[in-house]
Amino acid sequence: MPHILCIEPDGTERSLEADGGQSVMRTAVDAGVAGIEAQCGGNLSCATCHCYVQAPWLDKLPAPSDDERLMLQNVAAERRPESRLSCQLIVAPELDGLTVRFPDRQS
């Protein structure tokens, strides 16, 4: 099973085994990663699972949908080119090693 690396706001790194087909948000929430709220549970309604995708992974991910792009316009922490909503990032075998950082605020 693929592993993903989640970096918490204070810099703590957590390597997590992810079920293929499950989102980065779900994986991080189940493991109690700090810095993620996921208030709407993956419904594209709240933008509180915002993360920064670390190099070189951004280009390896499918592009954000129009809805995700719109949600990202108003995230609570700074929006950067590498900003994504982790509920929309589905873990697949070719993403083994995917690394994301969670910001210090989500709402």
Added chain:
Amino acid sequence: MSLQGPILIVGAGQAGVQIAESLRQEGYADSLLLIGNESHPPYQRPPLSKKWLLEPGTFNALSLRGAESLVRRRIDLRLDTAVSAIERAAAQLVLANGERLRYGRLALATGALPRPLTLPGAELAGVLSLRTIADSAAISSAIRRCAADGAPLVVIGGGFIGLEVAASARKLGAAVTVLEGLPRLMSRVTAPIVSEAFERLHRSHGVNLLFDAKVTQLLGRDGQIAAVVTADGHEYPAGCVIVGIGAIPDDRLAAAAGLQCEHGIVVDDCARSSDPKIVAAGDCTARRLPDGRLLRLESVQNAVEQAKSAAAALMGRERPFRAAPWFWSDQYDVKLQMVGQSHGYDQVLTRGDLHKPAFSAFYFKAGRLIAVDSLSRIQDHMQAKRVLDNGLSPRPEQIADPQFELQSLLREARAATADGA
């Protein structure tokens, strides 16, 4: 407030879990016990009236936080545990099994209960309401049974829960009748223009919608629901009935213990109750606003944000919850997102396509924006949320001007702050 532990949290839903997590973030290091009266670990309720009805999946998809998450934060969890009393003088909880637990401080996150139907026949088998996973599973199989037998499903109440269940039932192929007692849908929370859009939406999906329909009794056959009768004498045959007539805050423990309650446990904007050792958060509360009014909200955001306030208060700090309330509902392919409080509006302006529907209703009071309802207009919702949270307001004529961008208010505010600094 005295800061001795242990801290006990009654209620293991969204608010209870968030209080526990936020306490750890606030630096609370002593023991922490989360007490839930259901048999499942903490789970999300919003999908129960939406996705979960269509495809009840594995529990994991509903789970609020994994077991590992609670262990890592040293949050103890006791499930299947009913609390029967709070003895404030002794600072103890009395459990239904007679056991007593001492608390240093206490958090109440007891949630809400479906408002019961108090009419003849309400006790018949097949008359269902929705709060828990078990309720959702029962409704899901009742819908499937109705679809298979060709028996109509009757929903009492045209509010969020009733309409979400109606949409799911149509997707599963059941014939659906919605009986609403007032002249339009979701009338307590939206403007007529929004109600009308949802009325068209449900009708276009084949829902039989009836307004001003006052239900007077339910008729059964062999103890099983058979029909719903309205004041005009009409009988609506029913294979099952879903009661969606609102929720009532579960303030029973608090009220019995003498805490101030007025249709909910009365708290200030820092989630403090009338007892300095006790905080409360989520659906069970009624929040005193600065102007003295009491505000009751039933939403995930309210649970999460009040819980953060409650955790801070337990640590002797003030973290008031003042953000604009927001809420969402999914019906068919329409995503309804609401922000602000539209109560008392004197003007509504819309942007977008009313008939698609993909539009937003902007509510103004004395020329100031107070709320926005967006139907499949995510950008309007997200921008309105930021505008309201920052105390900004467009002028009504700006909203009426299709060239105006809400985002420009945020840009101007940022520029002004930068200049000021």
